[in-house]
Amino acid sequence: MPGFKTHLGSAAVLDRDHVDTDQIIPKQFLKKIDKAGYGEFLFFDWRYHSNGQENEDFELNSPETKEASILVTGKNFGCGSSREHAPWALKDYGFQVIIAESFADIFFNNCVKNGILPIRLSKAEIQNLQYERDGNLLRTLRVDLEQQQVENETGEVFHFEFDPYWKKMLLNGWDEISVTLQQEAFIKKYEDERIVN
Amino acid sequence: MSKTIIDKLWDSHIVVEEENKPHLLYIDLHLIHEVTSPQAFAGLREKNRTVRKPELCFATMDHNIPTVDRFNIKDETSRLQVQTLEKNCAEFGIQLEGLNSELQGIVHVIGPELGLTLPGKTIVCGDSHTSTHGAFGALSFGIGTSEVEHVLATQTLWQNKPKQMNVKIEGELGFGVTAKDVILWFIAKYGTNVGTGHIIEFSGSTVRKFSMEERMTLCNMSIEAGAKASIVSPDEVTFSYISGKRYAPKNQDFLESCKRWRQLASDENARFDQTIEIDASEIEPMVTWGTTPSMCLPISGVIPVEENSSSIEEKQSLRNALHYMGFKGNEKIEHIPVQHVFIGSCTNSRLSDLLQASKVVEGRNVHPEVRAIVVPGSQAVKKEAENLGLHQIFIDAGFEWRESGCSMCLGMNDDVVPEGERCASTSNRNFAGRQGKGARTHLVSPIMAAAAALNGKFTDVRSVLPKKEQEVDRYAGV
Incomplete structure (x- = not known):
């Protein structure tokens, strides 16, 4: 996986709280056995009417947000099921950064493991971020993981917290399993001493 | 120092502990089903990796299968997913109780009923309702498919220790009020993200009087309160449920295990980051x-x-x-x-x-x-x-x-x-x-x-x- 260092892109605003993984990708798309091609099903029930036509009222269907690579949303994003199909769909659709007030724990981990940067900012910060909002679009945000900051068009800078270990993993795009397998001696030792129920 | 059950389970499963790093935790039981595992096995194959401890994995199929005429899966992609699990388990040597097994069932129902779910274990599954197994005094939580692959390859996970919340439920439940109503009431009152970043211990006299099946219902929906996991300190109710279950320890081993399991309960005065007290008598059917x-x-x-x-x-x-x-x-x-x-x-x-x-x-x-x-x-x-x-x-x-x-x-x-x-x-x-x-x-x-x-x-x-x-x-x- 390529490392994540900085990202420059436009952001789509999905002004909703508690967006659950059933909305991000509905269950009928969880039957595939590979990781590719979920983007077309992202937010399926919101994006499309029952007759298959696009729902023009949905935030991400407005022409100006279609190129967005950053998603800005509310609190508890990604709650519900552990389905990693949710970040696979977001990434395949083109999102590389998600900025939210808060994330559900499993979803947050699933993003990091797929090279998507989930950023927590406070409600006030997210509002300030949208200073130059045009409909549901923020024209340009610059995200820097090393510096742990997001900069908007007006040059205002917002700092975010990030776990140092997962930051290093993301910056370098390291394969987590390879890293863990370097601990083989410790795993083996634990297994040798482990009490089996 | 006084410890919670969460502290005890966490500490006893640390494989690697270094500064500025999450802990590397050992996983005692990995439950697997057809929907969240195919890409994990494919990942192993791609990198030419093996399953480290197939004997600590256990698979079934539950999400995608018919409940009428169950051997006839009409939808082609569903059938392929089920067949893929069969193939993966055969290739990597993992026990699978599939459609033709009398042990088949929803993964969070069969783990406990087979005696695979035991106090003191760390248990993961690519399913958010893995919190269910916490009812037994196990540290159990749902994971994504990347983590499924990581556990298959290493039998471990890197985890930051979450905060701890004590949800103390005291008093008698009214007629017609069940464990389901308790957890729905809790979520209605405190919200779907009250538990985010936390592991909840459910304690108190109401919980102690609950059967194991009621405790499972309670813990099952803690994910709906946003919690990483939930847990109930094991007691005689737990041990009597486990006794005689197919894969549970037997005879002298069982007695020895009970002795160890009794030590797991949270110590008196153990410190939690947050405590919520609930009066069970306030709860109605929800x-x-x-x-x-x-x-x-x-x-x-x-x-x-x-x-x-x-x-x-x-x-x-x-x-x-x-x-x-x-x-x-x-x-x-x-x-x-x-x-x-x-x-x-x-x-x-x-x-x-x-x-x-x-x-x-x-x-x-x-x-x-x-x-x-x-x-x-x-x-x-x-x-x-x-x-x-x-x-x-x-x-x-x-x-x-x-x-x-x-x-x-x-x-x-x-x-x-x-x-x-x-x-x-x-x-x-x-x-x-x-x-x-x-x-x-x-x-x-x-x-x-x-x-x-x-x-x-x-x-x-x-x-x-x-x-x-x-x-x-x-x-x-x-």
């Missing part, structure tokens, strides 16, 4: 009316109206929920008609759930405008229920009696609720589209679902039965 589990009211409740919202965001989310659910606001819960009733899911498909529901429906008829199904959580639950004649009670009343699986909880198979129709469901999530596009889910306990099936609308289960029968056999089927 019904969700919206599109998150926190949109939930007692059966006597009235659906809120937009005007009473305190903020713009709340107003917007209320408007969306009311619109999706087909309400204007101000409707009485007791006036809501239902067209479907689903008794099943990893929350409420165990023997005691079916037994309690059967007492409500016995000798009565399902309302003519309701389609009601019972989906036992496992083949073992189905068999036991049939031995007790419960299937006949349900069938005579007009229910369909199905094969075991996740079924209408998430509608990945053919068990879906049609657009615009309502379902009284004993499952765990009422998200928009969860049971089918446009389907309107109302979460309830098994006895409330049974009462709704009879009357074609939500009904206070306490009015359905005479008082002495209201005390449904809470401890049956422990």
